[in-house]
Amino acid sequence: MLFNTHDPGKFAFSKHYYDLEDIKALTKANPNNLSNWGIIGVPFDSTSSYHSGSRLGPIAIREASNSFEKYDISYNRELITNFYDFGDLNVVHGNCRKTSENLEQAVDELLSLGLFPIILGGEHSISLSPLKSLSKEYDINDITIVHFDAHMDMIDTYQGEKCSHATVMRRIHELSPKKIVQIGIRSASLEEDNYGLSNDNIEVFTSNYLNYANEHVKDELASINGPIYLSIDLDVFDPIYVPAVGNPIPNGISPNDMNQLLGILTKKQIIGFDLVELSTNTLGDRSAITAAKIVYDFLTLIN
Numbered sequence: 080m081l082f083n084t085h086d087p088g089k090f091a092f093s094k095h096y097y098d099l100e101d102i103k104a105l106t107k108a109n110p111n112n113l114s115n116w117g118i119i120g121v122p123f124d125s126t127s128s129y130h131s132g133s134r135l136g137p138i139a140i141r142e143a144s145n146s147f148e149k150y151d152i153s154y155n156r157e158l159i160t161n162f163y164d165f166g167d168l169n170v171v172h173g174n175c176r177k178t179s180e181n182l183e184q185a186v187d188e189l190l191s192l193g194l195f196p197i198i199l200g201g202e203h204s205i206s207l208s209p210l211k212s213l214s215k216e217y218d219i220n221d222i223t224i225v226h227f228d229a230h231m232d233m234i235d236t237y238q239g240e241k242c243s244h245a246t247v248m249r250r251i252h253e254l255s256p257k258k259i260v261q262i263g264i265r266s267a268s269l270e271e272d273n274y275g276l277s278n279d280n281i282e283v284f285t286s287n288y289l290n291y292a293n294e295h296v297k298d299e300l301a302s303i304n305g306p307i308y309l310s311i312d313l314d315v316f317d318p319i320y321v322p323a324v325g326n327p328i329p330n331g332i333s334p335n336d337m338n339q340l341l342g343i344l345t346k347k348q349i350i351g352f353d354l355v356e357l358s359t360n361t362l363g364d365r366s367a368i369t370a371a372k373i374v375y376d377f378l379t380l381i382n
C-alpha cells in the first residue's frame with residue numbers, strides 16, 4: 080500500500096496526484112525549491128497520559144481546513160504552495176516503537192520523492208521519526224529544532240517507557256541536533272529543568288518570557304542559520320484558545336503570538352514540520368480550526 084496509509088480525505092487545496100513519477104519529475108525540476116510538501120497524518124495516541132483522543136486529530140484538522148479561503152487577506156497571499164496529502168499512516172495502536180518505525184519508512188518515501196514532511200498528530204511521540212529520516216539527508220548537527228510546547232518533553236523515561244509523548248525531545252536531543260529552542264514552556268519536572276540547564280544547546284523560553292519579552296524570542300528565531308525542524312504541540316496555546324489538547328496548561332501563548340513567530344520562521348529554511356496533540360471528536364471545534372489555520376498559514380507563508 081502506498082506509504083502504508085489510508086485515505087480519510089484531503090487537507091484543503093491539496094494537489095491531486097495520479098502517479099508518483101509525476102511528483103518526482105516535478106520536484107526534480109526544482110531540486111532546491113523548499114515549496115514541495117507532503118502531508119501524512121498519524122492517528123496515534125497510545126502514550127497519552129491525561130486526555131486521550133488525539134488519534135482523531137488528523138481527521139479533525141482536515142475537516143476544519145475546509146473552512147478557509149484560498150486567498151488569505153491578512154497576508155495578502157494566495158495558497159499556491161505545491162503539497163500532497165497522502166492520508167493517514169497505518170499505526171499500531173499500543174506500540175509506540177512499531178508505529179515510529181512505520182512513520183520513519185513513510186517519511187523516507189516522502190523525502191525520496193523530493194517532498195518535505197508535514198506530520199499531523201497524533202500525540203507528540205511521533206516527532207522523533209521525521210527527524211530520524213531527515214538526518215539521513217541532512218547532517219543532524221546542523222539542524223535546529225524549534226519546539227512550541229507547554230512542556231519540555233525532556234524526561235528520560237515516562238511511566239517506564241522511553242518512547243512517549245513526554246520523552247520525545249529527550250530522544251531528539253540524543254540525536255545531537257545543533258540546538259533545541261523551546262517556546263512557551265510552563266510545565267516541567269526538576270529533572271527536565273536540570274537537563275535543559277546543563278546542556279548548552281537547549282534554549283528555553285517560558286510562557287511569561289514570551290508574553291512579556293517577545294523581542295527576545297523573535298531575535299532568537301531570526302538568528303537561526305541552517306535547516307530548521309518545526310514541532311508545534313498545540314498545548315503551547317492558552318486553553319482559552321485551544322482547550323482540546325492532551326495536557327492543557329493555563330497561561331499559554333495566543334494565536335497572534337504564533338502568527339508573528341510563524342512569519343519569522345517561514346522565511347527560514349524549514350525542512351520539516353509537525354503539529355501534534357489535538358484531541359477532539361467534535362468537527363469544527365475551535366481547537367481544530369486553530370490547528371488547521373496553522374497548517375494553512377504555514378503553507379501560505381512558506382512559498
Ligand SMILES: [Mn+2]
Nearest residue numbers: 229230312314
Ligand atoms: Mn505538551
